[in-house]
Amino acid sequence: MEPIITLENISKRFSVPHERTDSLRNALLTFWKKRTYEILYALNDVSLTINPGEFLGIIGKNGSGKTVLLKIIAGIYRPTAGRIIVSGAVSTFLELWTGLQAELSGKDNIFLYGALLGLSKRRVREKFDEIVEFSELRSFMDQKLKHYSSGMKARLAFSVAIQAERPILLVDEVLAVGDANFQKKCRDVFMKLKWEGRTILYVSHNLESIAEWSDRALLLRDGRVAVWGQTSDVIQAYTGQPIKPAAGLKPG
């Protein structure tokens, strides 16, 4: 099977200058000075292949490069070195709330956010009721978003995001918000998306969900691939102890 995503020796380096250089004034004043940088490897020689329809769980400590990896695959960041092939359109579920506007109504936000995620106007219209139903926010649709709680905002954004029709989904920590009931619904949605054959890269600190959903898992440590393979092995390498079997949660 042809992999849908291939990463060959991908590195991402950030140069953090010791002195601020983000103004013309500083750039001119320090023109004659030698600038010194802190070189930071967010990703270091990462090679991966992901098959179509695969659910890859990604774990690792904060700052281990999980989000940068997703952003490179999404095309938001350019890799410093290495080669990447992504054969399919990508939808990103990173910081879901960033596309929302506090001063607009819930309804307006659904259209705006749909547009941002690459949906067509027709698609948003067709799915509008479904989106509202899923978000459980029908009675708030005409209210400005600034009157929503953060959980409500996340629900709204997530409800729109799952309508994205692209084959590759990059998901960063979406379960951190929402109550138990909503999380249950999210779970059903992910199962459905997986069943539809979407390729999903899922970053989370929630190891239970990783264990439950992933076909394979990846552990990143300091920007390098520490372990990549069978989910239980990867989680064990991360926590240092075997995972408790989550009875009855494993999908068919």
Added chain:
Amino acid sequence: MKTNSWFLIRQLAWTDFKLRYNSLVLGYLWSLLHPFLIFGVYYLVFSVFAKIGGVPHYPLYLLLGIILWNYFAESSSNGMQSMQFKAGLISNIDLPKGVILVASNFTSLLTLSLNLGVFAIFFVLSSKRPAAAGGLFLIFLLELVILSFAVSLLLSSYLLKFRDLYYLWGVALQIGFWLTPIIYPVELIPERIRWLFLLNPLARIIQDARSAVLGLNPPPLRHHLVSLAMVAVMLALGIAVFIRRSARFAEEI
């Protein structure tokens, strides 16, 4: 994805427009009022106190100049900042960055249309007949829109790297207003140095647009070709720089 860019541009522009005006007390009215307030003051100073001679229909001449200049100032400033305003989007979604800039320009264009609508009312009320060359106005308007877009491409390409560009551009606009023939006709500039002022494409476009609408002495064809060439070069330069720089926006935010 490309097919949905137009929907995205409209959504972004409409959102901008709503956000910009709904928090202001006067609402949409403000965008209309602004150039007319400025017009009132300048008219008082330059037509009642100190007289600028030699321009027929001076009030209309001045008003149109201010409206066009305002569009340029607004669209270039907002375009410059549009990447910063949409920082959250750029660092989380792989958007074609040009779409954000086009949307920002659309918002300014909407304000311009409203202003031109009011200008049209004044024009009719002053019982002036449309000049024969009035249709050319649309061409000059298009030149103005493309020039503003080109300048926003250049400015937004560098604002994230040099944040103080914002202040510099504010100063440049203030100086530019007086160095561009807006409240005075280009004929008022000594002939010896007039060519210097006409190196500024904005000066040419505003001058030509007003001549077309008010039926003043039209410049020769050669003059128009030079203006067109200037605009084309600016646009090409803007696109080239923007494409090269925009790949780094997500990291510079």
